[in-house]
Amino acid sequence: MPQPKISRFELELMEQLWKLGQCSVREIQEALPDRDRPAYTTVQTMIYRLEEKKAVRRVKKIGNAHVFEAVLSKKSVYRRLIDDFLDLFGGSAQPMMAQLLESGKLSLADFKAAEKTLRDAEKKS
Amino acid sequence: MPQPKISRFELELMEQLWKLGQCSVREIQEALPDRDRPAYTTVQTMIYRLEEKKAVRRVKKIGNAHVFEAVLSKKSVYRRLIDDFLDLFGGSAQPMMAQLLESGKLSLADFKAAEKTLRDAEKKS
DNA sequence: TCCAATATACTACATGAGTAGGTGACGACA
DNA sequence: TGTCGTCACCTACTCATGTAGTATATTGGA
Known part of the structure; x- marks a missing residue:
């Protein structure tokens, strides 16, 4: 998949990644809006799936926590979104x-x- | 649901409904492009689901076949699509x-x- | 050195979309 | 009137998404 499909919630997570740069699951989860903040493990699961899609990758480990970063650029993700919509x-x-x-x-x-x-x-x- | 979510394939079916006016499942299925034409029962199932969503309705019966028509307007469906995308x-x-x-x-x-x-x-x- | 805190990794489950098979009814026609 | 094709309806399966619980591993601090 050169451009995997990114769901709505996955996009939220990518936004955090783009904003925060390299960060842990915990940081992403806490950066989400207070209201309707999903459980830590929910974010974790989605990040794992984004990893399978090659949209993010692990860059290192701090303490016992993995640190992730975005692989796909914001531009390329939105481009895919737009293409799908235009279809x-x-x-x-x-x-x-x-x-x-x-x-x-x-x-x-x-x-x-x-x-x-x-x-x-x-x-x- | 004043404006139910319409999936991609459901939209294809609605397009046929808007184009053909009142018609049967068979007519809709045969109006779809030759390539990748889904099975009759697939179209039937989707039409039933659109019916549950109040997006189409049965208007009469010809022989043993039901005749459907669109309830939602093309404009309102696309409006919802656009709103979701803009979000x-x-x-x-x-x-x-x-x-x-x-x-x-x-x-x-x-x-x-x-x-x-x-x-x-x-x-x- | 040992424990409490935190993260990981795995598993589970609901919902919606897409796809299609099976069965029984019904009507045309030979 | 028996056979065939078509249709309705029901059921089922797969995949993606969203959500979260749990058991184990790791680790920093008392």
Whole structure:
């Protein structure tokens, strides 16, 4: 799997990994929002599964605790997420944009802001 | 559940329902692409589940076959899909747009087209 | 040196999605 | 009227995800 599927909760954990850098299961668990914080072993299990998916890896051991780090970049994970979502709209962005507009989730202001970002990025390259 | 979750495959079936209007399980199954067409009973099971979710309903019986129709509108289903996806980006469209841009899935041309659509829609209202 | 605390590793279980087989009923038709 | 094909309905299996308990290992400190 070059780009394994990352579930919603796995994504939360990856976010912590990206934010904290190298850290232990305990640190990740405690970094999660107070409300609805899952049990330590729940986080542990998910981290193990992310390890099987090659999304994280163990880098060392401090005391008796393993220290993990993200293998996949935030960008690549979100790219996969976007690709999967776009597939629902036939794979291209335009029909999705149309739906976004229709749903009222996107305003002209959002467009302007994004367009500016895009222009700036193109100018730089 | 005002807006039940619709899975990928369920969405395919809903698309057929929206396209064909009132139809039987057999018609839906045969309308699916030749490649990887699931067994009749697979489609049947999924339609039953959509029925439990109140996404489709039986309207009548022709011979011994039930005829179904969509209850949920295409728009409302896609709206739910978009909302769920946006949640991954904190609920608002802009961070998602930024990712779309970074991933190269969105071009300036896409923007122009969508912007035009938006303007037309606003003019009309 | 020995114990209490903590982590690990393993196991379990529910739910939802996707897939499909089996059985019995029913209607067309020869 | 007996046979065939189709359909309804029920059941079952696999895989992913989310959740967590438990038994064992490790380790730092009294």
